[in-house]
Amino acid sequence: DTEVTQTPKHLVMGMTNKKSLKCEQHMGHRAMYWYKQKAKKPPELMFVYSYEKLSINESVPSRFSPECPNSSLLNLHLHALQPEDSALYLCASSQIQGTSRGANVLTFGAGSRLTVL
């Protein structure tokens, strides 16, 4: 059982739709991440939030809009996506980097599989 919960598990949307992916964790982690993974490729970092503030945006197109309402929740708002955006979107969380050996260990959710028609 994963400690990071993502919804929905599957999403099919048209290029003009607006949808959101949601992620929730209750491990007390203060860093949350969005990754995109295409088939047979490694996860690619999109965004990182630390203490509910956006820390990293890996030059992601504006049709992807992240939001961190509180320390447990992370959303990814989708608008005007392209078929090439079809992928597995993974949410992850971690402790904030520090001297702890557990820092930066990512715990992933099961992912939201997105298909853009």
Next chain:
Amino acid sequence: RKEVEQDPGPFNVPEGATVAFNCTYSNSASQSFFWYRQDCRKEPKLLMSVYSSGNEDGRFTAQLNRASQYISLLIRDSKLSDSATYLCVVGGGGFKTIFGAGTRLFVKA
């Protein structure tokens, strides 16, 4: 040169075999090192962190050589359930965690 490079796969081994995966990283300032396992159409899961002193967890042994910027994973007595993609992951400081392309392992009966 890629930031994290792994052995090309796939590795096809019989049950009971010992298999080793290698990984090199380019950023000498990297601070944290991990092996993750990813099953088909599932999320990556931490297999083990890798420390300079080396560490072992049952049939799995991980080694780190900072001088050579090299990480390894050894799996002894392979099981069918070990079939997966193994991802070498390097933390460069901050929140940037770089994933290698992964090595696919198939263990056959």
